[in-house]
Amino acid sequence: MRTKKSYTVDEATKLLENYCAYQERCHKEVEQKIYDINMIPEAKEKIILHLLQHNFLNEERFAKAFVRGKFSIKKWGKIRIVNELKFRNISAYNIKSSLKEINNEDYLEALQKIAEKKLPLIKESNLFKKRNKLATFLISKGFESDLVFKTVKALI
Template sequence: MMDQPQAKKITDPKVALAKAEHFCAYQERSQQEVRDKLYEWGLWPDAIEQIISRLIEENFLNEARFANAYTQGKFNQKAWGKIKIKQGLKLKRVPDVLIKKALLGINLDDYLEALSKLLQKKAATLTEKNELKRRYKLQQYAMGRGYEAELIAEVLKNSGL
């Protein structure tokens, strides 16, 4: 088997900055994602920190904006719950303060509606006859998607699923 060819290393910080600007302009990024990409390109730690500082100064990189975009995207596109979104942001090393602010951006009514739709969609696919097992499977599914146990129980009780 042949090994994958190594990505060409970038040694010039100006070239790296231009590429990093493009990387950030394409999609919101966390500082950690950019840092990882710069290391992948083979830059030195001091050059990486200078590039990240420039990206922040020029507003290519903004952790608060990233946290909000990530939260809204995962909630709207994938119907993730707050727990799973929070874990994802923690993996991207976003500060807790920004995570809390971003999660507050989710409308509670929309959140409950998304959970209800998620449970109804899953309930339609279940063949389980035993009511307790059926509820348990629905609860586990929603918890796996990052929803809070109390909310799941409430929605299950109120929807009669």
């Protein structure tokens, strides 16, 4: 059986600096990483404090980057993004401010494009069922139901 490598506080700090520098991380991910490398709670506090002081760890910056990425790349809606941020223990203030990263016109345009792309793929002759399937898909992407129903109604 292989034993896990043990780290000094300085080694673990360097490791986590690199971990945070590679891409934006939230506190939860950093704490999990510290746990994975078997650091004691006192070391955990010291490392997190160091990362915060040297701006490797910044919850607001993480939240904004997360919102931009999930919206522009994965085309997630606001509801799904908010749920994912809550899962990562991001504060309500940071969630609210990070959602401002999404331009409202771009958001509605993205919803429209996704709906138009999905519509021909739904093999259903019954119009009601077809609308329902499209709406369910868009809601699962995290778009608000009122926007989804307006978009679906306009399309079908």
